[in-house]
Structures are given as C-alpha cells and as structure tokens.
Amino acid sequence: MALFPVQGIFEGDFVVMLIPVDDADPMSIVAEKVAHHAAGRRVAPQPGALQVRHRGQVLPDTSTVIDAGVAPLDVLQVGYR
Amino acid sequence: MFWRSWHIFALLTGLSMDYYTPLEHRKHSFKEFMNEMVVKQFMDQFRDFGLELPWYWDDHFLKELDWYHHALHLGVWTWRQTAWWNPDAGVSPEERAWLEEKYPGWNDTFGKQWDVITENIRDGKPELTLPETFPMVCNMCQIPLVTPAGFLFGKLDSPEPLIVDRDGRRLLFCSEPCKWVYEQNPERFAGQLTIIDRFLSGVIQPPTVDGALAYMGLSPEEQGQDATNYAWAFVNQPARQIAG
Numbered sequence: 628m629a630l631f632p633v634q635g636i637f638e639g640d641f642v643v644m645l646i647p648v649d650d651a652d653p654m655s656i657v658a659e660k661v662a663h664h665a666a667g668r669r670v671a672p673q674p675g676a677l678q679v680r681h682r683g684q685v686l687p688d689t690s691t692v693i694d695a696g697v698a699p700l701d702v703l704q705v706g707y708r
Numbered sequence: 709m710f711w712r713s714w715h716i717f718a719l720l721t722g723l724s725m726d727y728y729t730p731l732e733h734r735k736h737s738f739k740e741f742m743n744e745m746v747v748k749q750f751m752d753q754f755r756d757f758g759l760e761l762p763w764y765w766d767d768h769f770l771k772e773l774d775w776y777h778h779a780l781h782l783g784v785w786t787w788r789q790t791a792w793w794n795p796d797a798g799v800s801p802e803e804r805a806w807l808e809e810k811y812p813g814w815n816d817t818f819g820k821q822w823d824v825i826t827e828n829i830r831d832g833k834p835e836l837t838l839p840e841t842f843p844m845v846c847n848m849c850q851i852p853l854v855t856p857a858g859f860l861f862g863k864l865d866s867p868e869p870l871i872v873d874r875d876g877r878r879l880l881f882c883s884e885p886c887k888w889v890y891e892q893n894p895e896r897f898a899g900q901l902t903i904i905d906r907f908l909s910g911v912i913q914p915p916t917v918d919g920a921l922a923y924m925g926l927s928p929e930e931q932g933q934d935a936t937n938y939a940w941a942f943v944n945q946p947a948r949q950i951a952g
C-alpha cells in the first residue's frame with residue numbers, strides 16, 4: 628500500500644489532472660478516484676459503469692495499479708463504457 | 709521565441725478579449741485579432757525576409773487559435789483561488805451565443821462543461837466548481853495540460869499529453885512545439901521545476917490544494933474568486949423558489 632500519482636483524464640473533460648491513487652487500488656476504485664474530479668463537476672454524470680484505459684488497453688476492473696503495470700505518472704483515461 | 713510567447717499571449721490576451729471584455733466593447737474575437745493583426749504581419753515579415761514559416765505554423769499554431777485559450781480560461785476560472793485577480797466566467801447566455809458564433813463548436817465542447825458548472829451553481833453547490841486536485845503542467849511552457857480540450861474540439865489526435873522519460877525524470881509536454889523547444893536545449897531547462905514537480909517531491913506541505921495556496925503565499929483574502937459572485941449563472945433564470 629503506497630501512494631501512487633497518476634495522470635487522470637476523464638472523457639469529456641478539458642484538462643489532465645494529478646490523481647493520487649494507491650498502488651493496491653483495483654481499477655474500479657481508480658476509475659472512481661479520477662471521476663470524482665470531473666463527473667458532476669464539468670462532465671454530466673451518466674448511468675453505467677466506468678472503465679480505465681491505459682496505453683490504449685481497457686484494464687480489468689479487478690486488476691490493481693501494480694498488477695496492471697502502471698508506472699508513476701502514466702496517463703489513465705477514464706470514461707463510461 | 710515565438711512558440712512560448714504565443715502560449716503566454718493566449719493566456720493573457722485570449723482570456724481578456726473573449727471572456728473579460730464586456731460584449732458591447734468587443735470589436736474582434738481573439739481569433740480574428742490574431743489572424744488579422746498578428747498572423748498576417750508575421751507572415752508578411754517572414755516573406756519579406758525570405759524566411760520560411762516555423763514548422764509548427766499550420767498544424768499546431770493555427771489550429772490552437774480555435775480552442776487553446778478557451779481551455780485556459782476554463783482552467784483559470786476553475787483554479788481561480790490561485791489567481792491574483794477575480795476571473796470573470798464570461799458565459800452568460802448572450803456571451804455564449806457570441807462564443808458559438810465566433811468559434812463554431814464551442815457549445816458542444818466547452819459549452820457542455822460550462823453547463824454542468826452552471827447547474828451546480830444554480831443548485832447551490834458552488835463547492836463542486838472548486839478543484840480538489842491540480843492540473844498537470846507542461847514542462848516547457850509551465851501552463852496546465854489541456855490536451856483533452858483540443859481532442860474534444862477535434863484539433864488533436866489524442867487527449868494525452870506528450871511524455872519524455874529522460875535521466876530518470878518524466879517530462880510532460882502540452883504540444884509538439886513545446887517538446888521540440890525543450891529538446892533543442894534540454895540542459896538549459898532541466899533545472900526548471902513545475903509546481904507539480906514541487907508537489908511530488910514533497911516541497912509543498914500538506915500536499916493538498918490548501919497546502920499549495922499556502923506555499924504560493926495566498927491567504928484566503930488574496931485568493932481569486934468569481935468576479936460577479938456567479939451572477940452570470942442566473943441571467944434570464946426565473947427566481948428559484950426557496951423550499952419550506
């Protein structure tokens with residue numbers, strides 16, 4: 628368990644943000660941590676689950692930051708499925 | 709250097725012309741002003757001196773005239789607590805109509821983001837318009853990375869910033885020209901730290917927005933706030949019933 632900074636982009640938002648996550652967080656939590664700073668703030672919330680994309684690949688919800696091979700300050704794109 | 713001056717100019721003049729100047733006093737949009745005054749003059753000068761235009765002219769510079777300063781405006785307004793002035797939102801219904809006329813596509817992109825902001829203000833939730841984290845920042849121009857806005861506006865192929873890993877350090881760039889300027893002279897810029905570098909290295913304590921405001925020496929009285937106390941969000945709106 629360690630603090631892990633990533634660059635988060637929420638689909639429909641205008642800016643790349645610094646998002647502190649935990650290296651043990653699964654992608655379902657990472658998605659919420661990114662969405663917290665954009666959905667309902669500048670992007671209209673939608674029903675439906677979120678997904679995380681890393682280097683063009685959708686990461687499984689249960690995969691952790693470490694398991695997925697995410698490096699510090701990698702870009703994670705989060706959006707609705 | 710033209711490219712870096714352009715980004716600073718977009719930040720200072722773009723916001724002022726298209727958002728802060730009252731509608732009745734606007735003669736040109738920022739884009740019209742750039743095209744008629746600056747672009748033409750530069751192109752004449754380049755031609756007169758027999759110089760070629762910089763490589764980034766058409767694909768980067770001219771494309772950014774459509775969207776870049778709109779994203780910076782939204783960024784400055786969002787992180788307004790860090791500004792030393794009180795930023796106007798400049799997005800009342802009439803101002804929005806003008807923006808859409810001057811920048812077709814504004815409503816479908818920036819307008820949608822301002823819609824959510826406006827609803828939060830009307831619903832009495834202005835705290836949702838204040839940030840709880842930081843924007844990532846370009847290691848060259850030091851301006852927040854707004855590549856997602858360029859992507860939404862159809863002017864960039866990807867919302868992601870450019871990344872260069874050099875000497876164990878991860879460098880981020882907002883654009884190909886910023887990356888190019890850096891790489892022309894990496895030693896010169898290596899020591900230049902962004903606010904995010906300072907944050908990640910633990911210089912800013914506590915590592916929060918409040919911590920950063922304190923680091924910047926901004927007391928609550930000095931922090932920027934919406935210039936009109938959100939009056940723009942209520943233009944042409946029926947007065948809301950107070951419950952109870």
Ligand SMILES: [Zn+2]
Nearest residue numbers: 846849882886
């Ligand atoms: Zn830049």
